[in-house]
Amino acid sequence: MAALKMMATPIKFGPVEIKNRFIVSPMVMNCCNEDGTATEKYIAYHEEKAKGGWGLIVTEDYAVDPSGRTYQYLPGLWADYQIASHKELTERVHAAGAKIYAQIFHGGRQTEEWIIGQQVWAPSAIPCPVKKALPHEMTTQEVEEMVEKFGDAALRAKKAGFDGVQIHGGHGYLVCEFASAYSNKRIDKYGGNLVNRMRFPVEIIQNIRKKCGEDFGIDYKISGEECAPGGTNIEDTKAMAIMLEEAGIHSLNVSVGVYETWYMQVPPSVMGHGWIADYAAEIKKVVEIPVTTVGRVNDPLVAEGIIRSGKADACYMGRASLADPHMPEKALNGRFEDIIQCMACLQGCTSKIDSGCHGPCTLNPRTVREDEVKITPAQVKKNIFVAGGGPSGAEAAIVLAKRGHKVTVFEKEDRLGGMYGTAAVPPWKGEISSFVVWQKTQLEKLGVEVRYQTELTKAIVEEEKPDTVVVATGSHPFVPPFPGKDQEFVVSAVDLLRGKIQADGNIAVIGGGLVGGETANFLATHGNQVTIIEMLAQIVGEEPDNMKRFLLQSFEDHHVDIHAGTAVQTINEDRTITVKAGEEEKVLGPFDKIVTAVGMRANLELKGTLEDSVKEVVYVGDALKPGNALNAIEEGYMAALDI
Incomplete structure (x- = not known):
């Protein structure tokens, strides 16, 4: 599509040619085995994105040593036994048409002893202000050995079929800790002035190049600013970028922040689209290699604008790929109305991860369940009524129609969305409306009849005789019975x-x-x-x-x-x-x-009234139990698969 001429254009990161400029960011999903090997869930999750048209997928946090893990279920390349399972990953991603890099890292002081089974490591014995653990200050010999471990992990990545690696040199992890005077107070050859502080990442790059050769891609992730007291600023990062380019990296991804400023790494809906792009633009002024940006880029047209303006050469779109792994294919074919757009709600992708679960997406119930959840044609096609056009009812109707059922939605208001549509009104929440519009568009394309301003009743059911009724009538505000609640004000x-x-x-x-x-x-x-x-x-x-x-x-x-x-x-x-x-x-x-x-209470007008009039009644969303959008959409989706 002409509007996406830059996003559709191939780009070369050194020896690696990427078919377009849609790049998936590394995001922890807690999908691997505890020994760092890949699971079918992990592989299917990435494979789905490759099928969806992404040019490059950069996978999450491959630990180069067990002491570097920040979550229990991260992938690893610290040992040869891990190669085989990750080779299956790269083969399936390549077969689906995408290139794939392994992000290699060590968590440094930003992890916890219960995860790694030992004291955390860092360049200096200064605790992370968030994690609090007192680190072991690495000896000079241990630093040199860690350089080798990064190189060995990269070599294993090459043997596993990855097209390249991304060295995680940002976000306050070990490589970043060495580069910054905020966390590095050493007085040996790895501390003090900028050249010494950058020695660790520079030696890692040189070690990877020596072990992996010239045909293997090396990307580097850097925080344009740490946004922490005494941390690096953009001028420091420009100097670092020059040194990294000279050391031999092929491309540079510019992010921001450390754990103390975590909200910058995973920005909520408050923060503007592409807000980190200006940092990337500054880095582009001092290097000749491709520079990429990240951070709330959830729309391919926004990404196109960033590239055309010269701020970056490509865009990482992580959470956008959770909401819609097929965004590139849809966008490049002009089907913008079919894209599920991330709204940065953080209900699934970060909130669930931090509690040790996989990282689901509020708007896409298949995310991280690609190995087990599939929409298949129904063996028996039914006539199904859905009571309620909120997010749960509409989601159920979409899946039911895709499975071949005849679906009719009854919505008592003059629009879809229910309480979820109302949630779009407060500041920073406007993107919720885009999902309601997406659901409406899909219902129209699937030929689902929506009867607006029509409440489903027992009389309608008895007259029209559907096979199944999905009750998604939502909830209503609850007011406790304190005196004076019924006054006009x-x-x-x-x-x-x-x-x-x-x-x-x-x-x-x-x-x-x-x-x-x-x-x-x-x-x-x-x-x-x-x-x-x-x-x-x-x-x-x-x-x-x-x-x-x-x-x-x-x-x-x-x-x-x-x-x-x-x-x-x-x-x-x-x-x-x-x-x-x-x-x-x-x-x-x-x-x-x-x-x-x-608070809210379930709308129970239909509860128990239809069972003697129809063969099958299914309750979903707030009609089942008031909850959040993540639960409601998932319940509608999953219920539709079982009918």
Whole structure:
């Protein structure tokens, strides 16, 4: 497509020619065995992206030594026994048309002793401010031995069929720790001035080149700025880039941050698209090798703009590949409307990883389940009614239609999306709408009938006699029975966000969970004075940390008055609220409006009413149990596979 002439153009990283400029970022998915070998799940996950048209896939964090692992289930290339399983990975990725690099790394001080079974290693005995463990300061001999381990791991990568390696020299891991005066306080040949601090990465590059030859690609990931006290800035990184190019790397990927600034490495929806591209642009001024960017590039047209502007030569699009592993194929064929666009919600890809699970995607239930979840034609084609056009119901309808069933969706509102559509209203959440539009588009393309402003009833079921009914009626706001809740100045957050009412002036929001917090932010950023009253000890507890920091900062910037650990007793006629915090009772207000956002309850109107009128009734999403979008979409998808 002409609009993507740069993204469609091949590019060479030294000896490696890549068919287009769509690159998958390394992302931890917790899919390998504990001994570092590849599983079928791990292989199928990458193979799906190759089938989807990505030019280059850079795999996650291959540890060069067991002491370098930062998660239990990372891949490894520290021993020869690991080669065979990863060779199957590269063969299947190559057969599907993509090139593949192994990112090789050592976690340094940014890991934990319970993971590696020993004291963490670092250039200096200074703990990571996040992980806290006191490191073993590597001896000069140990540093030299680690150089060899990087080279040996790269050689194993070559034997396993990888087209190249990416040395992870950013994000505060071991190579980055040596290069930065922030973490390297040594006084031997690997510390002190920049030349000495860069000796470790330079020797790694030279060692890889010696062992792997000239026909093997070497990429390097670097933090353009560490954004930490005393850390490297862009001018330091320019000097480093010059040295790395002279040492023999073929390409350079520019990211930012260390663990202390983790939100920069995995930016939430608050942060702008392609926000790291300016750092890459600065590096491009001083080197001749290809320079790539990363960070909230979730749209191929945004990537095209970055490349055309000269800021980077290609774009890494990691989480975009989770939401839609077939993005390149769709984009290059002009099917932009079929792309599932990452919205940086962080509910699956990071929140689940940090709890030791695989890294699912809220919008794509097949992600990291490619080996087990497939849409296959139904053996018996059915006439199926879906009650509710929210994310769960619409997802179920899409999968059911793809399997060959005749599907009709009943939606009582005049649009799809349900509560999820409402969630797009607060600041930074607008990209939620793109998924609702995607679902609507797919339903139209699949020929699914959607009856808007029509609520499915038992009478309709008895008259039209479907084979199956999927109940996806969602949830509704719940307000506890405290006195005064029915007064005219007390309104629901849902009605407010849907534009049914307006609230101006001094506003109280009862409930500081996800809905209450986002509603309060919406009101505060629209010029209102806002007070949050939350019974629990903390607010927005279910918000992913990388997003929460921005929400709390917004509350501070807009002088939101927060009362956590505070229970509402009564809403009084004079528009005040009597509350109790511990043993203390006090009165807040008066307020112009009081907004309730305490919780949700399942819509149960159809619960148990259809079973005698239809052969099969399936409940999904909030109609089953109120939860988040990740659960709702997955339930709709999986239920549709079982019908």
